[in-house]
Amino acid sequence: MLEDLVVVVDKFGNPIGTEDKLDAHRMGFRHLAFSVMLYRYRDGELEFLMQKRASNKYHSGGLWSNTCCSHPRPDEDIIHASKRRLEEELGIRDALTFTDIGTISYLAKFDNGLTENELDHIVIAQSSDVTLDINPREAETCEWQTISAIEQGIIAQPQAYTAWFKLVLNKVTAHLND
Numbered sequence: 001m002l003e004d005l006v007v008v009v010d011k012f013g014n015p016i017g018t019e020d021k022l023d024a025h026r027m028g029f030r031h032l033a034f035s036v037m038l039y040r041y042r043d044g045e046l047e048f049l050m051q052k053r054a055s056n057k058y059h060s061g062g063l064w065s066n067t068c069c070s071h072p073r074p075d076e077d078i079i080h081a082s083k084r085r086l087e088e089e090l091g092i093r094d095a096l097t098f099t100d101i102g103t104i105s106y107l108a109k110f111d112n113g114l115t116e117n118e119l120d121h122i123v124i125a126q127s128s129d130v131t132l133d134i135n136p137r138e139a140e141t142c143e144w145q146t147i148s149a150i151e152q153g154i155i156a157q158p159q160a161y162t163a164w165f166k167l168v169l170n171k172v173t174a175h176l177n178d
Contacts, residue, residue, distance in 0.1 A: 004020055004021050004022075005020060005021065005073065005074055006018065006019055006031040007032040007071070007072060007074055008024065008031050009031060009032055010030070013103070015032070021071065022114075025116065026113065028109075028115035029117060030117045031119070032071060032072055033071050034070065034072060034081055034100075034122075035065075035068075035122055035123065035164065035168045036086060037122070037123070037168060037169075038096070038127050039124060039125075039176070040128050040129070042144070046146065046176065047144045047145060048066070049127075049130065049142055049144055050064055050065070050066070050142065050144075050145045051066065051067055051068060051090070051141075052064050052140045052141045053139060053140070054138055054139055054140055057138075058112075058114065059110045059112060060162045063161055064153070064161050065162040065165045066165060067090070067142070069164070069168075070089075079123065083096075088135060089134075089135055089138040090130075090132050090134055090135070090142055091132055092130050092131065092132065094127060094131060096130075097125060098123050099123065099125070100121050101172070101175045102121075102122060102175075103120060103121050104120050104167045105118065105119050106167055108164065120168070122172060124175070147173065154169075
């Protein structure tokens with residue numbers, strides 16, 4: 001099934017094949033991913049829609065992260081994949097304008113033996129608000145948080161956030177500040 005495959009890439013980000021999602025994470029293969037961050041300005045302050053991952057996720061369960069993240073299917077466009085996963089994870093069907101602002105690359109090993117080795121496309125969209133219908137298999141909750149609250153949270157409890165989140169946040173805030 002296509003939804004169980006990830007696109008494996010070489011060190012330059014070129015697709016070189018596909019692999020079963022769990023096997024790719026067990027073997028640490030570098031693969032394509034995307035991280036979506038919805039943002040808004042409220043009362044002059046930047047806010048992000050944060051997701052607390054479901055506790056039963058195959059890694060990083062119960063941790064705070066960006067709005068949504070996943071892997072594109074083989075031959076699936078990053079923007080299309082982002083829209084698809086926002087709907088699957090959070091029930092977001094709102095008409096939003098998405099922008100792929102570039103990539104980050106990271107390697108994170110987890111206690112359960114899995115490894116994230118991702119070339120991660122960062123996708124953003126501005127929204128004053130969205131309608132949520134959270135899939136409990138994917139997320140425990142979602143909430144708008146101010147950038148200052150997120151930064152204070154990372155300082156106070158860095159272990160409460162996913163391994164990739166700080167990189168995503170830095171990429172998004174740098175883009176929005178340009």
